[in-house]
Ligand SMILES: CC(C)[C@H](C(=O)O)[C@@H](O)C(=O)O
């Protein structure tokens with residue numbers, strides 16, 4: 164069996180096979196300020212008390228602080244629910260983006276089953292958990308019962324070999340993979356990432372890769388925990404390695420497909436408008452003018468992303484014809500970035516620092532684009548109108564490329580600075 168089948172078998176208390184429908188208990192259910200209100204509304208039609216007030220996490224990140232009367236009302240609904248149901252795991256004061264806050268707070272562990280009313284819940288596969296997004300009404304049933312159903316996914320083994328260079332990052336690996344697999348190429352499948360490049364990769368790069376598994380339709384993205392993951396989770400949960408449920412795939416595990424990606428000499432990758440699989444080598448789009456540059460999100464708002472940007476932006480200034488928005492993915496990362504001097508350098512370079520949260524990523528909060536404008540962003544989606552006007556466009560890249568492009572005002576390979 165592969166990791167996903169093993170985790171699901173343990174929960175189902177029997178050996179599961181792909182295609183089979185199972186009903187299993189979950190370890191954690193997450194929702195945010197955008198999806199909790201519809202979940203609460205449905206929940207209140209079917210139940211009065213949640214199944215476990217300590218296994219639900221509510222995070223405010225999508226529209227925080229509230230920017231419209233509607234989002235203010237949504238947040239009120241959440242606060243009332245948190246009080247009434249005594250939800251202990253609530254992070255509603257600008258703590259950051261749910262997919263960064265949950266691991267930081269020690270709520271994510273290998274072998275766990277985690278569901279969330281957000282499509283990028285697949286991020287926690289980076290820590291060896293089975294995690295997936297679901298609709299708010301499905302999550303309402305989890306609030307009520309602590310259980311949900313799944314069809315056991317088939318798995319695609321995605322083996323990565325080769326080394327990143329100074330201008331590329333884990334983001335380029337996942338963009339390259341999505342470019343080859345396509346936006347629907349892994350629909351309802353597990354994307355199991357492995358190989359020497361993944362084995363050596365730190366927690367943050369792993370999170371970037373698993374985060375984008377949904378962009379090729381995958382049910383979940385997952386990786387075998389390595390030393391860095393075990394260390395991170397132990398530190399965050401206070402558990403020893405021996406107390407963690409580290410699940411690995413068998414040598415003869417079954418996959419519906421096996422793919423190999425060699426990243427040797429890979430150029431920075433750019434996902435061009437309006438689909439995440441419209442991926443090109445940077446040399447094909449260099450010179451494209453950018454009105455806005457954005458570094459942040461649950462994909463690339465972590466300390467390593469900010470460090471990469473800092474190395475390029477320090478003692479430099481952004482181009483007058485562009486603007487640069489930087490959003491640390493969590494308050495903790497924000498504090499570390501201040502401590503390291505990154506934030507000072509960003510402000511000196513002319514960047515706008517926004518509070519941790521989703522911000523412009525889905526065009527709902529701040530940093531929206533007007534008609535005809537272009538944004539180069541470290542986020543995960545470039546759909547039509549994603550960041551504002553339907554006639555605006557979004558290109559996706561790693562944070563080194565975004566920082567270099569902010570200096571030049573056009574899409575720039577950091578190698579050419
Ligand atoms: C608002 C929310 C439901 C949505 C998601 O599920 O992914 C958002 O986070 C996004 O990135 O588009």
Ligand code: SF4
Nearest residue numbers: 283460461521524525
């Ligand atoms: S940062 Fe973007 S992709 Fe991530 S949860 Fe927020 S809106 Fe969704």
